[in-house]
Amino acid sequence: MTARTALTKNQTWVLEKLEAASGPLSAYMLLDQLRERGFRAPLQVYRALDTLMKEGFVHRLESLNAFVACAEPHEHSHSMTAFAICDTCGQVTEFSDHDVGHQLDDWVRANGFTPKKAIIEFRGTCAKCLAEAA
Structure with missing residues (x-):
């Protein structure tokens, strides 16, 4: 699954919030912003983030414990x-x-x-x- 069209509804909403953000967002900040979409538990956000990271759409900033959308299309096969x-x-x-x-x-x-x-x-x-x- 590398195509954006293959993302679930929740994954798409999380990605859209990260792409629109002016800076990194924590999972709990995302949860707060997605409550109007029916998100009720952190697990919903973490599941979406996990898939988005595996597929190369999102990065986790370790020092901030926060997430950002991938800035540019690039090869994710290297480490x-x-x-x-x-x-x-x-x-x-x-x-x-x-x-x-x-x-x-x-x-x-x-x-x-x-x-x-x-x-x-x-x-x-x-x-x-x-x-x-x-």
Whole structure:
């Protein structure tokens, strides 16, 4: 299931909320926003998020325990995705690079480690917030 048309009603609603959001949303924030659609329990949101993550529509930001819609269509078969998260405005920029992913995979394997995935998060201040502060 990689086509958006194959998503369930609940998955579509969760994805739409994440795509419309100005920043990352927690599962409980999504639940609050989807109550008018009949969502009553966190499990409904988590089930939708689980599938959306597996299918490459959504990413989980580990440091925030929150979720964002995938910013751009890109290949999800490699294990490396990086995010720059602005601590001032909450903007999240997604970065994915096949070559960087392979370099990181080679490095960890050379050190005897078998990775399942890598989520790299840079926390700091975006260029816009830096310019506004100057």
